Amino acid sequence: MIYLDNSATTRPHPEVVETVRRAMENYYGNPSSLHHKGVEAETVLKQAREVAAKFLGCKPGEVIFTSGGTESNNTAIKGVAFQYQNRGKHIITTQVEHPAVYDVCKQLENLGFSTTFLPVDRDGRVSLEDVQKALRPDTILVSVMHVNNELGTIQPVAEIGQWLKQFPRVLFHVDAVQGIGKVPLRLKDSGIDLLSVSAHKFYGPRGVGILYKREGLIISPLLMGGGQEGGVRSGTENLPAIAGMAKAIRLLEDMGPGESTRLSALLEQLRAGIAQIEGCTINTPRSGIAPHIMNISVPGVKAEVLLHALEERGFLISTKSACSSKSNEPSRVLTSIGIERDCALSSLRISLGRENTSEDIQQFVTALGECVRSLRSQMKMKQKSVTRR
Structure with a gap:
């Protein structure tokens, strides 16, 4: 075949599969436990976070591990919506977003938020001018994908992010699931506050991803519990998958x-x-x-x-x-x-x-x-x- x-998904690299296997066998302790098995697991978690941060060009503390792109998108969009709804309830996105963004915005409309779904041109590309026209005093979030998952069109996210810098109360989220490892994106230079990544798009395991959250930015968590991942994503970390994702990132860097x-x-x-x-x-x-x-x-x-x-x-x-x-x-x-x-x-x-x-x-x-x-x-x-x- x-x-x-x-x-849709990539075949996990053999070295990634081996890394996942070894992590399941050897690092089965809970990273929150104080005994030596917990400390071992916490060390692997810390190393994976450093690998991801270096690759993305951010600080380790800005990396939140999630279950994948869908959770990262939901956490970013709903986290901003619920945290800053007193500031405004308007969101700007595009008509060509992945359902993990588009349908989330539709769901928020049922909760009293309003969304402007921007049109795109014949190539599937949104324009900065349309973003500028759509901005309102009650806008709290702009969410634009990096690479369209059906057409392959690259959106002008750096251009949009640079322009949004003059509006510090408007946050910028980018769904970068299809672009990571294929289309360069300078995170810090693009004015991005939140960015979603999924490991299975670049030969890593399914069921694990990253949400980059700019340092100092507070968002409302979707999951409450033990306070893992800086309180943004509670739940015992999926250490084998996270270690596998870190290995996949290293392989991307090597290539x-x-x-x-x-x-x-x-x-x-x-x-x-x-x-x-x-x-x-x-x-x-x-x-x-x-x-x-x-x-x-x-x-x-x-x-x-x-x-x-x-x-x-x-x-x-x-x-x-x-x-x-x-x-x-x-x-x-x-x-x-x-x-x-x-x-x-x-x-x-x-x-x-x-x-x-x-x-x-x-x-x-x-x-x-x-x-x-x-x-x-x-x-x-x-x-x-x-x-x-």
């Missing part, structure tokens, strides 16, 4: 920027190949994109049917966001950029990763072309049969 669904360059070349090869297939439309813009995501549509062919046809040939891809792929509704992201419903319903996402090669791309393009031609031929035969009746 050739795995091309890396934006350096060369991997993003390699993925960009593969993505360009993929684009060129798909462009030659009659009936395929490429939805991902040409520029200003992450190096690993390609979204296409095959109008008239159901996405799920094409997905399974490709799976039978040994290729694993996805339809829109994996978190909402079982919904029969068209992608909200694609309809937001003006793609018609039928075209959006036929969309597929191909996402590249560390294990993919140029040969994989060549084989996939060939299989995609054959599947599209076969399915279209079948459709024409059915239409002729219906017409004869």
